[in-house]
Amino acid sequence: MTTRSYDPVPSRRVAFLGLGVMGYPMAGHLARAGHQVTVYNRTAAKSAQWVAEHGGKSAATPQAAATGADIVFACVGNDNDLRHVTTGADGAFAGMAAGSIFVDHTTASAEVARELSAVARQRGFEFIDAPVSGGNLGAINGALTVMCGGDTKAFDTVRPIALAFSKAVTLLGESGAGQLAKMVNQICIAGLVQGLSEAIAFGQKAGLDMKAVLDVIGKGAAQSWQMDNRGPTMVEGKFDFGFAVDWMRKDLGLVLAEAQRNGARLPVTALVDQFYADVQALGGGRNDTSSLIRRLT
Template sequence: MSDTSAPVPGGAAPRVARVAFLGLGVMGYPMAGHLSKSGLDVTVYNRTASKAAQWASEYGGRAAPTPRDAANGADLVLACVGNDDDLRSVALGDDGAFAGMASGAVLVDHTTASADVARELFALAKQRGVHFIDAPVSGGEAGAQNGTLTIMCGGDADAFERARGTLEHYAAAVTLLGPAGAGQLAKMVNQICIAGLVQGLSEALHFGQRAGLDMARVLEVIGKGAAASWQMANRGPTMLDGKFDFGFAVDWMRKDLGMCLDEAKRNGASLPVTALVDQFYGDVQALGGNRFDTSSLIWRLRKVNPAG
């Protein structure tokens, strides 16, 4: 393994040469692609092997049959899978990434998972002489494709610095927020904010349409004032048009909000709006909108009150 801890002139993050990427979904596929296009030696693993072979054909890297094989000889191992159980399956066991990582290597996990599993894997990594950083992302599929993600990290500062320069190939912001689990907790804050914002935006658009306003023009006006937000600018127009076949799926948001509510039970936080919006997303699922974008909360309002 190359020396990822060696200082780099000018204070830049340490260089790496070989990386592994585990999980090639709608986020991981383009993220791994940015690494290959930057000149890094990239080996990928995906549960569906044909997807890994497709990626290798497109980007020129190598597809590995197991996470362990992908991680063998890598300076950094990056993962972006579905949930806690998926993360454990690629990290642990005889074929897991930890089994193939050399001493001092770093596993950076981009999965939106629980803070508990982040702390668990951080401790297990320490026992094996490797490092673990929880690093969930925000920015959605478009952010992954454009290399403009925001990454929230938890873990040790030295391991973070080893990974930071590599993560910047597909991120606009990479920030260490505290010890293991801090990245996942910060992502929960992010999702709580989004849930409330999208419900408020949905109600506002629904109200305006029922009032007979030209809501496209209204968005142009209020988008320049105190009500402005990323959700309004990027989802407001598509919400008006009833377009929800893109972006972050309702099923994924419910998974995330479930983790937020579980964590709130442990830390004593009160999340009444989040709990209510989670129920509203449950309504969207019941209506068949499981794979709709999270902005489909307005679709629920229209279904409940079709006159609007």
């Protein structure tokens, strides 16, 4: 993990719900930044492991974790998981006090963000949708990009605290805007990875030294994060890391559903989604999204 310093921020009582590959290190950064962290995870052993490593406390339910917290962060799997930890039995919303803030880092639908924001306001607190980009390494290194939707005052409270695990935290509009921005992000990535896959496969068929080619073109107009960070491993056929194809298909499903609602035309995104389905059929659902090249080699 990259060693990093934390800007001085007054200690706050926070909860973190969901200690997966993203949430575990994100919650760890909050603890190292000096906040009083209570964690909840569906598998209690993971919570116990986190407490042994970082201190703080664990709770048996989202409600118990959220009780007494100024800010409740969450990073779970999907819309249904998010509803479960917020408004479900023993959900966090039942434990949150007026004036507190719920910050959702799940990549979910804009619809559920707006739904839960309305419920939160009825109960006297705020909900910020705040999906992230940067993957597991970004979470480990405290270098995530956070796209937010919600109330400006609540965002201003959350931002300095979220910078414990982020390099940029930006408010993009009202509730749902963060999730919509994350969809834009995933549309861009889908097209980039497909283009990179075709380019590398073409170069290999042509007999080129693709590591050398990527080094050269990576200094010009073709350069991208995907080329720099995934191009070399694509050439080597290494995919057992990173952001899983299964997760990307979940995200693209959200994108395509939103496009149906707003009338956006996404022909390339829809096609790449089906290409990822091919990778799943090959048994690569847990491989990194760069494994898209497997269809071509």
